[in-house]
Amino acid sequence: MLRCTAKVLTLLRVSEPAIGQASQQDFYAHLVWIDRRKCLLVTHAGTLFSVFMPNVTAAGLRPIGPPVVSAIQAALQAEHLPVDTLGELDPQQVAVAKTADRRILGTINDLAFTAEHVIAAAGGLARCDIGALHHGLHRTINSITGYIPPIDLVTANHQGQR
Structure with a gap:
């Protein structure tokens, strides 16, 4: 399930989001404006493994499943992890919820602030190495995870699936 902030729901024109219990397997999507560009920050609830998607368009996100699943899988592969590490991700079966x-x-807002800072330090969105941004986000500690970096939680999750 992809749990979206109100801004994302509006962008996607979702009038009646899906209803379901919150799960550690859910992903959260948050819309961020950086350098006058729409960007999407997608975060896994259980591990806080995050993917930053720059320069998104409303049309490019409808339907939202394929671009989000593709970005998550690419980020997992960049970390040398199998694409199913966070569960079976089917781009055609993504349900959008509140x-x-x-x-x-709150953690996603902190991650968005971190991303904005990294991008500004790089000289803007056009000059930022998104792979390096992901690498940093995957190693950012948060109190919600007991100060364990997301990449360590994802790796432990993957080893537990074996």
């Missing part, structure tokens, strides 16, 4: 956990929303 956000359900304020702690995760």
